Amino acid sequence: MLACEGALAGKYPVLLGATMGLAVMAAAGCATIWTKSALAGVQPLPGRMVTTVLGRIVDRQVQPAHERVRLVLDARIDGVDRAARVRINLLQKLDAPDYREGAVIRVKARLMPPAGPMLPGAYDFARTAWFRGWAATGSALGRPTLVKSSRGGGTMRALQHALSRHVRAHLGGTPGAIAAAFASGDRGGIRKADEDAMRDAGLTHLLSISGLHVSAVIAAAYFLTVRLLALWPALALRVRLPLVAAGAGAVTGIFYTLLTGAQVPTVRSCIGAVLVLGALALGRDPLSMRLVAAAALFVMAFWPEAVAGPSFQLSFAAVIAIVALHSSAPMKAFAAPREEGPVRRLARGAAVLLATGVVIELVLMPIGLFHFHRAGVYGALANVIAIPLTTFVSMPLIAVALVLDLAHIGAPVWWLAGQSLDLLIAIARFTASRPGAVTLMPAMGGAAFALFVGGGLWLALWSGRVRLAGLVPIGLGVAGLAFVKPPDVLVTGDGRNVAIAGAGHDLFILREGRSSYTRDNLKEMAGRAGEPAPVAGSPGARCSPDFCSVTIRRGGRNWHLLMARSRYRVDALALAAACERADIVIADRWLPSSCRPRWIKADRRFLERAGGLSIDLESRRVTSVASQQGRHGWERLGGQRTYIKRPTTRPAPTATDVKPASANVP
Structure with missing residues (x-):
């Protein structure tokens, strides 16, 4: 082996060094994430409970759009023999300034362990809660009792809340909520409909404090410092003003990052901006991949779990795309300064901005499809107007209004800021409402996502013609998307919610609950944009108050599903006969052993082991939540495997095969 290493080092020293470097970095990454998991993670509560919680508030988020306040408590819980950190939702009408x-506080609450993915490929809240140290989440069942008042008042979080309240007091509705998000990072007041419009228009990044906002704040501080100090000739002749301005910009950026909550995208942007200031002060090129690598290394060292999340991937992918594009020879040649009139200069700048937006949209689309199963199409066009509007109009107006409020004369500027934000919302709504504005698709496989990531990194990190080789894996990934098809049947982990893909873009669900979260998850995983219809109205469905029988034709044969709608007792013989004639039986309760369908018996006992299901009838493939989990602390289903036999062929059941035994209803 040593001889092989020596030969490799002699012929390909760069390859050997790169291989060893990758191995060391992979080992360091694994050690970092395991260490963070061991230090931050706590075991969740064993199950649901209604109990009394006594705890100290460590975080508070006001969400007027949802009429609630979220409190994170370091608490002692009745019936639990250990201290735990929990997140509790409190109705806004029960809130008080002392909380x-x-x-x-002491409060009676309904608690539950953090929920894992509802369906295969869906959002894993349990992982997020694990790294935040939350053992449970829940809702308050009444007004809390104040046990001890807070002595703090000058904390950064208190300043953030005060600033958010001040902004919303001067601007109402969604403009006020967006202005509060710009000023303090508080997005709790933005209505869901407007947030969805911003997302579908590709403008969500404007609501999250990230590179655009931090760069604008630091640039403003830098510019004002240089201009104001330059008015003092004696100082300007003796002090290097750009260096002083860089220091002022760095301090301003760090303060703004802390004020807005120091989220991962904000921290990444602040680090990058400070490095840019340092490069400018030293006379170095500020736009380089080394800057991105330094910021990424810092984030991964302290928040390694962020790498698997969409926020880290979207923000760094966008920055890498910008650096790679503007470092390329064609873009440098096109954007280089030259002698030309103001109209041509403005047109050239608009073309550069549009090209940057298109490249960013193309880079972010696979990430959006992988995590959210949707991606905006017209985001590049919307951003051409929205980014300058936000950077040069809305944010400066908000800053000026806040300064003028010190003298109580900021009302006219607040009105102007509101008009600019109304225009931003109108752009988002118009863009999101265009036909084909959103691309929807079912869950993308990990292999296709890896092809996109690998190809994109190759394009960004190499230079010259060799970088074009990155188009090969990207092309394979695009080709793979053509073969992605939505699942035929989706079953949530509790067995209560079932979605069946019909012909065309139809989606039918078993229960029409009040929860939009469940309905949205089913729509996203099925790649359907329209509102789902009840299963009872689907072709081939026959329903009684207790069961629904549905016949679906896939892969040249009929598939027969039997789904429970109630928990009333039914005749055991009738149920056994119906199960025998069904391919798949789904129920949110335990079914007797006499119920033996031809293929899958997804009752409560089965789903407790497997979690949610995604079923492809044509390929006869079943994917469960458990099959996608490992043995991490937050994965309650990890390591469990459920073996499913191949389906056979028998006659179909009907809804009338199962009749409620009304006399025996408990």
Whole structure:
């Protein structure tokens, strides 16, 4: 082996060094994430409970759009023999000014362990809660009792809340909520409909404090410092003003990052901006991949779990795309300064901005499809107007209004800021409402996503013609998307919610609950945009109050599903006969052993082991949540495997095969 290493080092020293470097970095990455998991993670509560919680508030988020306040408590829980950190939703009408960070409260609450993915490929809240140290989430069942008031009041979080309230007091509705998000990072007041419009228009990044906002704040601080100090000739002749301005910009950026909550995208942007200031002060090129690598290394060292999340991937992918594009020879040649009139200069700048937006949209689309199963199409066009509007109009107006409010004369500027934000919302709504504005597709496989990531990194990190080789894996990934088809049947982990893909873009669900979260998850995983219809109205369906029988034709044969709608007792013989004639039986309760369908018996006992299901009838493939989990602390189903036999062929059941035994209803 040593001889092989010596030969490799002699012929290909760069390859050997790169291989060893990758191995060391992979080992360091694994050690970092395991260490963070061991330090931050806590075991969740064993199950649901209604109990009394006594705890100190460590975080408070006001969400007027949802009429609630979210409190994170370091708490003692009745019936639990250990301290735990929990997140509790409190109705806004039950809130009080005394419930702020540092206060101790007692409240009766309904608690549950953090939920894992509802369906295969869906959002894993349990992982997020694990790294935040939350053992449970829940809702308050009444007004909390204040046990001890908070002595704090000058904390950064208190300043953030005060600033958010001040902004919303001067601007109402969604403009006020967006202005509060720009000023303090508080997005709790933005209505869901407007947030969805911003997302579908490709403008969500404007609501999250990231590179655009941090760069604008630091640039403003830099520009103002240089201009104001330049008015003092004696100082300008003796001090290097760009260096002083860089320091002022760095301090301003760090303060703004802390004020807005120091989220991962904000921290990444702040680090990158500070490095740019340092490069400018030293006379170095500020736009380089080394800057991106330094920021990524810092984030991964302290928040390694962020790498698997969409926020890290979207923000760094966008920055890498910008650096790679503007470092390329064609873009440098096109954007280089030259002698030309103002109209041509403005047109050239608009073309550069449009090209940057198109490249960013193309880079972010696979990430959006992988995590959210949707991606905006017209985002590049919307951003050409929205980014300058936000950077040069809305944010400066908000800053000026806040300064003028010190003298109580900011009302006219607040009105102007509101008009600019109304225009931003109108752009989002118009773009999102265009036909084909959103691309929807079922869950993308990990292999296709890896092809996109690998090809994109190759394009970004290499230079010259060799970088074009990155188009090969990207092309394979695009080709793979053509073969992605939506699942025929989706079953949530509790067995209560079932979605069946019909012909065309139809989607039928078993229960029409009040929860939009469940309905949205079913629509996203099925790649359907329209509102789902009841199963009872689907072709081939026959329903009684207790069961629904549905016949679906896939792969040249009929598939027969039997789904429970109630928990009333039914005749055991009738149920056994119906199960025998069904391919798949789904129920949110335990079914007797006499119920033996031809293929899958997804009752409560089965789903507790397997979790949610995604079923492809044509390929006869079943994917469960458990099959996608490992043995991490937050994965309650990890390591469990459920073996499913191949389906056979028998006659179909009907809804009338199962009749409620009304006399025996408990």
